[in-house]
């Protein structure tokens with residue numbers, strides 16, 4: 001890792017509720033309670049720009065631990081304060097760390113925050129904007145979160161249960177590679193139709209994506225026992241695997257993220273985890289970094 005590179009760290013891979021999830025005694029939650037090293041933070045990424053600046057995507061309740069994971073993964077010391085923050089949507093798990101930038105904790109002022117109009121409207125409604133310099137971002141238009149960070153973000157609209165705000169994936173374009181961060185969407189058919197594409201690989205190729213962090217909330221639709229899975233629509237990993245098949249030459253690297261505590265891929269000994277790996281794809285890992 002040479003200084004001057006743009007590098008992205010995965011600092012959380014779980015769905016909004018984290019692992020362990022409150023009030024749950026499933027095997028995955030149980031093992032994370034017994035062994036805190038297995039605790040998983042809600043999904044989030046941090047990027048070190050070519051000028052050494054630090055840029056956060058999402059603000060979860062585990063912000064303190066995640067900033068320290070980011071600093072270590074990106075070789076930036078013990079912990080760092082981010083220079084900018086960007087948000088994909090306003091579901092609570094993606095924004096419930098936002099208060100920690102204000103006077104209750106870090107006491108920041110004028111921290112640049114980038115999000116869509118409707119996400120920033122939610123922040124104003126919750127009176128959560130005082131630590132930030134709010135920048136409303138037009139979907140589909142690339143922007144640099146800071147002047148000489150050496151990469152751009154583009155907010156890519158995706159259909160998702162948009163009761164509070166709209167939802168975006170974020171395309172990160174570095175000097176050498178592009179990465180798509182897509183933690184939440186409802187269905188591949190809707191997302192692909194919205195972008196006029198017939199297949200996942202075609203859509204990723206249209207954005208020049210080399211690395212894709214894709215919504216892998218559930219393994220399949222039978223997973224949420226005692227709850228209606230239609231309340232929380234996401235494409236399952238098995239559906240995505242059916243659509244993308246095996247990894248072939250020239251395909252991007254895919255890491256599934258936003259994993260629910262019920263998802264069997266969290267167990268590396270499971271047939272589901274081994275299925276993902278044998279097809280050439282991966283499950284995201286907290287604390288790993290990708291050079292862009």
Ligand SMILES: [Zn+2]
Nearest residue numbers: 016091093184
């Ligand atoms: Zn989510």
Ligand SMILES: [Zn+2]
Nearest residue numbers: 024026029261
């Ligand atoms: Zn659980």
